Amino acid sequence: MFSKDRELHEECGVFAVCGYENAAAMCYYGLHSLQHRGQEAAGIVVKNKEALSIQKGEGLVTEVFDQDKISKMKGDHAIGHVRYSTAGGGGIANVQPLLFRTLNGSLGIAHNGNIVNANVLKADLEKKGSIFSSSSDTEILGHLIMREEGHMIDRICNSLNKLDGAFAFLILIENALYVARDKYGLRPVSIGQLPNGAYVFSSETCAFEVVGAKFVRDLEPGEIVRVKDGQIKSKLYTNDVTDKICAMEYIYFSRPDSNLDGINVHTTRKLAGKQLFKEAPVEADLVIGVPDSSISAAIGYAEAANIPYEMGLIKNKYVGRTFIQPTQEMREQGVRMKLSAVSSIVKGKRVVMIDDSIVRGTTSKRIVRLLKEAGAREVHVRIASPAIKYPCFYGVDMSTMDELISNRLNVNELCNYIEADSLAFITEEGIDKSIHFNKEKHKCSLCLACFNGEYVTNLYDSFEMDKIKKGKEY
Ligand code: AMP
Ligand code: SF4
Numbered sequence: 208m209f210s211k212d213r214e215l216h217e218e219c220g221v222f223a224v225c226g227y228e229n230a231a232a233m234c235y236y237g238l239h240s241l242q243h244r245g246q247e248a249a250g251i252v253v254k255n256k257e258a259l260s261i262q263k264g265e266g267l268v269t270e271v272f273d274q275d276k277i278s279k280m281k282g283d284h285a286i287g288h289v290r291y292s293t294a295g296g297g298g299i300a301n302v303q304p305l306l307f308r309t310l311n312g313s314l315g316i317a318h319n320g321n322i323v324n325a326n327v328l329k330a331d332l333e334k335k336g337s338i339f340s341s342s343s344d345t346e347i348l349g350h351l352i353m354r355e356e357g358h359m360i361d362r363i364c365n366s367l368n369k370l371d372g373a374f375a376f377l378i379l380i381e382n383a384l385y386v387a388r389d390k391y392g393l394r395p396v397s398i399g400q401l402p403n404g405a406y407v408f409s410s411e412t413c414a415f416e417v418v419g420a421k422f423v424r425d426l427e428p429g430e431i432v433r434v435k436d437g438q439i440k441s442k443l444y445t446n447d448v449t450d451k452i453c454a455m456e457y458i459y460f461s462r463p464d465s466n467l468d469g470i471n472v473h474t475t476r477k478l479a480g481k482q483l484f485k486e487a488p489v490e491a492d493l494v495i496g497v498p499d500s501s502i503s504a505a506i507g508y509a510e511a512a513n514i515p516y517e518m519g520l521i522k523n524k525y526v527g528r529t530f531i532q533p534t535q536e537m538r539e540q541g542v543r544m545k546l547s548a549v550s551s552i553v554k555g556k557r558v559v560m561i562d563d564s565i566v567r568g569t570t571s572k573r574i575v576r577l578l579k580e581a582g583a584r585e586v587h588v589r590i591a592s593p594a595i596k597y598p599c600f601y602g603v604d605m606s607t608m609d610e611l612i613s614n615r616l617n618v619n620e621l622c623n624y625i626e627a628d629s630l631a632f633i634t635e636e637g638i639d640k641s642i643h644f645n646k647e648k649h650k651c652s653l654c655l656a657c658f659n660g661e662y663v664t665n666l667y668d669s670f671e672m673d674k675i676k677k678g679k680e681y
Contacts, residue, residue: 218291218460218603219303219319220244221396222414223377224284225384225434226405230254231280233407233418234287239268240417241410243462244319245289248302252315255282257381259313261306263288265299284384286377288317291604300341304377307349312381314352318345319410320373320394321602324667328369348376359383360433364444367431371664373453373601375410375426383435384408387444391451391663392428393601393654395467398439399423406434411465425468450651451663455603457642458592459500459563468651470642473503478641479591479633480507480561487631488512489587491557495519497546497574504591505561512559519552519560519583520574546574554582564592565621565632566605568612572625579626588627593635593658594618600666605657635659 220241224230231253238249249271250263262280264271268289288303304317322328325344328351333339337350348366355362363378363385373393378385386408388396399407399420407420415422426432429448432441453460456467463473480503494516496505509516523545558578565571575586594613599605608614612621622630633641635655643649656662 220289220410221317221319221377223286223408226283226437230283230285232277234285235272235277236418237414238287238289240414241289245291248290250302250304251285251287252304252306253280253282254284259315263302286315286317286379301343309353315379316349317377319375322370323372323600323664367444383433385433387431388426390429390445390448393453397425411461413462413465451654454653454655463503475642476503477507478644480504481511482637482641483589483633484508484511486637491559493517494559497562498522501561501563508561517552519549521547548577548581550581553578555584557585558583559587561589567610575625575627585628587629590632594632595657597657597660599657
């Protein structure tokens with residue numbers, strides 16, 4: 208049961224090019240700059256005149272594609288996808304985009320997020336005769352669209368309205384591209400424009416810089432955009448919308464140079480560091496951040512504390528993220544391969560170590576030990592997110608309830624477990640303040656469900672539901 212549900216959880220990045228010669232090459236560059244969102248697999252669907260073709264495979268963008276493959280992918284429209292590692296993996300059938308060949312033409316779909324009512328919809332579709340070739344929830348949208356009738360925009364909108372959960376969808380057909388964002392705004396997707404007027408779409412704005420596009424705007428929650436013959440049209444597929452972008456996009460997942468819903472990620476992380484100092488100050492000699500995602504917060508903490516920020520930890524850039532290794536033992540090994548403490552910097556010092564989050568506790572425990580072995584006198588751990596107590600059902604692989612260490616241990620117990628001299632997490636109010644630092648301008652709110660259990664959707668038949676309810680009564 209556990210691994211079945213895990214297969215459905217995907218963290219990903221999507222990128223689309225609409226009306227540009229060599230669209231596949233541009234898509235390759237876009238995906239490359241979204242590589243931090245998924246390192247397990249990559250794929251591109253390209254449209255040449257009326258024909259859609261696909262190349263996909265497991266590995267990094269540079270491993271899946273080479274010059275030869277890209278130059279053979281002729282066409283002026285492309286959608287691409289990078290996928291994060293999750294338990295089980297699922298093999299090539301689950302690698303996106305998915306390409307459907309139907310009587311009425313071909314359809315390519317790329318999806319970032321997770322559909323929470325996937326099991327219910329899938330069972331219903333199977334009863335009606337649909338045959339699924341992957342365990343990915345993305346395939347459901349393809350089957351739903353195929354069963355609808357009428358104009359493509361209506362077929363897609365009707366289908367989207369049956370889905371619940373988090374998504375940024377790219378749907379490429381033979382004469383148009385459609386891009387949709389979930390009605391809660393959980394997953395981001397932005398519109399950019401190339402100097403020749405062609406539109407590009409990306410999970411994160413950092414990709415626009417790379418391909419030479421200028422940012423146009425973010426898609427709104429519940430919005431669908433169609434690009435056909437170079438013209439862009441937009442509408443809401445539902446009026447039942449809220450604004451609950453995923454807080455972890457700012458805290459951990461996105462690149463610091465990206466702007467999400469108009470807010471720069473580095474700025475929010477730095478402010479979170481400053482706020483963390485306000486909430487949990489400590490006497491210390493220097494501040495270090497766990498590279499790369501915690502450096503902005505560490506700089507903020509150091510600035511607020513008026514003590515130096517130092518490079519006390521060095522990352523081996525050629526090792527993938529620790530979560531890629533599936534077993535606990537391998538994960539611990541991964542952390543060791545990944546980080547080294549700089550003894551000449553930390554020796555004899557009282558160190559504040561900033562990390563963006565604690566999930567299973569492996570990283571913090573290992574780093575505290577590394578710093579102490581390197582001679583640090585004291586190690587005070589400050590975490591730039593609230594404690595993660597609940598799993599994510601919206602596409603961020605947070606592991607299960609039982610694996611989340613803050614679900615089992617309170618702050619003091621966790622401090623002992625990671626062998627730190629002190630430990631503190633930023634508060635929920637603190638993280639909200641650092642993301643929505645301009646209250647006038649930033650009207651949207653955040654999903655904070657992995658911290659407080661307040662899920663923005665129904666969780667249907669989720670296998671974790673009982674535990675979550677019990678946990679909340681406790
Ligand atoms: P852990 O060792 O399990 O406590 O994981 C904490 C580390 O994983 C932190 O340093 C984070 O930067 C990183 N992290 C947080 N959330 C995720 C995620 N969803 N996927 C992969 N890594 C994560
Ligand atoms: Fe993001 Fe956490 Fe909400 Fe998942 S539960 S969407 S990780 S804030």
